[in-house]
Amino acid sequence: MSQFLIYAIPGLPYGCVFALVGVCLVLTYQTSGMFNLAFGAQAYVSAVIFYTTVEDHHWPLWLAAVFSVLVVGPLLGIALDRLLYRYMRASTTTVKLITAIGLSIGVPSIVDFFFGSSEKLNPPSIAPHAAHTYHLGSYYLDGNGLFTVVVTVVLVVGLGLLFRFTAVGLRMRAVVESPRMVQLAGISSERVSMLAWILSSMITALAGLMLAPIYHDVDVNNFNLVLVTSIAAAAIGGMSNLPLTLAGGLLLGVGQQVLAGYLPLNSILAEGLRPSFPFIVLVAVLLLSPAVRRGRSAPDPLSGCDPPPPPLAASLRGAGLDRVSRVGLPVFVVAVMYVTLFQLSEHYLGLMTEVAIYSIIFLSFTVVTGFSGQISLCQMTFAGFGAFTAGQLATDHGWPFLVAMVAGGFVAAVCGAVVALPALRLGGLYLALATLAFAVMADEFLFPLNDIGGGEAGVDVPRPVLGPIDFGADRSFFLLCFAILVLVSFVVILIRKGTIGTYLAAMRGSEVAASSIGINLTRAKITVFALSAGIAGIGGALLASQVQHADSESFVYQYSLVFVVLVLTTGARTVEGAINASLAYVAIPEILSHFGTLSVLEFALFGFGTIAYVKHPEGILEFQKRSSIRKFNQLRARMKHRQDRPLIHGDDSGPGGAESGGRAPGIAGEVAGLSGAGDVGD
């Protein structure tokens, strides 16, 4: 028992932070429907401001703490709520998740731009007597840890009392179920949601200040790792139950320490358990917890007031745009090929090769998100599995690279199926969270293993050789990558037009109707998820082959987050969208690198692209293309209209018009409205 406590007590501060962050996640998810994946970014803002004001401007600790927790935190919460979240209440899970991810990428980049991206080591603790060690019998805890425990207990108890016994708490619980019914009770639901955001932003800021000293560093990645563990805690609480979330957080914090303590030192299990713990717990909860499987059981009874979702026709392209791109695309491709092969320098040839390879990886998003509407946050992890498999097989076992690459794709596909299996039935949010936890586990545990990622040295990945042709030269390698991109594009189009694609299109129309005509949706989703993981795997193998090396740093989860945001922003439904995203990903840093310090803003640019995504879920470029076609059609229609104008004009001003009274404009308006709608749909 005493042995147990020796391990358990140092785990308490961690557990408390996990619990606190988990409670924040539940609070905002329940009151606004946003799962706040931008937690890390928000905590980072406050922690950096606290650090800067104390270290650089020599503010007293208490003033800096008050400023960053009670001023900066709530202001950020209000800003996010007013500028962004307020307009997203009726948005889909995908839009909400992508927006939060975009913020989690963009906000730290902005912070670094203003406060410098240098390391911020050994941040001061806000705890009184932080360095003092408190002894409880033979067990001990440092001042910062004790402070964290006390603050968490106070906050969680306070929140519990607030929710159960106050009018504000009652309103917050009511808003969860139906903001509209709260409005009908004479209460501004938006004010209630904003209050919840302020509250949770303050707690988030406080968590940031308490976390930084534990990790001895102000680093947004640490906050994101905490976030992943806290997601597991929130899942234990079924995304709704605060006491269970608290218990879950404590369990995770203490459990990690205790298990690490009992397992033999430096063994694979001891090293791997800590990073894998959130994923394992999350999967266990997904499989076992009835509360999670039931999901949100009470939909808004007044959802009938929302406009119906746009008909499927509106999410497809018009025939005009299809014709234009069918002619335009080959011309464009030939031109690009000519310029790349014969005009560009080595440097730009390399960039174009990257464009081709990233396009392949991005096409995997097109398949999983564009076709089946699922969000995967570990595509780059699958790419990593593809790369390491291909590299190991080619280097150590002498397989031809192209065969090894296909094998890598296969391994990635199997991984994809295994990850997706428990989460897919729950869909949306849970799949995204499970894939995020999986990506973190792979980064921290699987990829550093000697048998997978080659340990410190990494894995050598050769350039392919096909019979007499050696793709070692950059120009021929570019050609190969381009050929594979074309091949993969055709596969993607075949998936869309084939049976599975049709099933998925039917599913997007109506899940219930699709399953009622005998479509096995789960199987279709898993197939598509595995296929997309396979495509990512092949892309990953090529990516590693280009630089002839891959290690555990090459495929970290942050890439997946940036990529998913980028692809969805440019357009996830089409092959073009993926290629555009890839062009942007390669070109924008290249352009920014000419502007010195501005290059920090690269990720801010990608991240805040999501704001455009909120408005145009079909993708911003896709929207632009469609609207230019529409404008062209309108122009054509107007030209035609002008010829007919005398007739219509006469009708309007004729004596009959005045007599027909109030009803005629209504009907005329209706007809005009209908023809207008026809134009839009075209």
Add this chain to the structure above:
Amino acid sequence: MSAGRPDDGFNDGAATPGGPSPSAPAPPPAPDQAPLLELEQVHAAYGPFRALFGVSIAVPRKSVVALLGPNGAGKSTVARVVTGLVPVSSGRVRFDGRDVTDVRTYQRARLGIAYAPEGRSVFSTLTVEENLALPARSDRGRAATAAALEKAFQAFPQLAARRRQRAGTLSGGEQRMLSLASVLVEPPLLLVVDELSLGLAAVVIDSVFQTLAAIRDAGTSLLIVEQHVDRALSLADHVVLLSKGEVVRQGPVDEMRALATSLPGM
């Protein structure tokens, strides 16, 4: 708030020549004669789907107006426009002497417009007591809330027995009782009732309509959307017939009775 802008009074209120007097509650025609609720040429739409085409309806003070019509006529949309849940695309909504077209739903609720929506209309995750306390707490103290709760429980004894039970576990009839009880806690000027009898047993419908009569007798005007024409006519003073988003006929109940019962699709 829009009533504070004198321009509105001139532009919309062609029938009120006395000039704008925003602070005074009563425009020149006596408040008892001006209708409590007035919809003027209201158009409304759900996204691209247009639902109302120039609907004009008036609900006089202390009266019951029944809104009848076949499925898809726009009855529920009228109810949602009155409460502000669906915005009007053109036209005006006036309530209690002021233009509320641009007033938000929660502010309309505070002005005295209550809504009993179609189907499940209680907070199913909150207890019966919490459901009743939510609106009552808007600007009262704890004691007043408790008094209001007691009043509601006296009116509906069967709810009192379930005060700590989650509202989602109540039967359909009890849920309707609960939504009416929360109206009774703070009697509004106007109660909009949308298909209250839907899916209820005949006995339960009887008691629901008795409750509605009691609410009317307490001085609340009612705007009733109803499929059960007979029951609606038994309570109504005026009848409005809607079809395809337009008012077909409206008038006092005696004139409309024959027409209303003979219409197809009712």
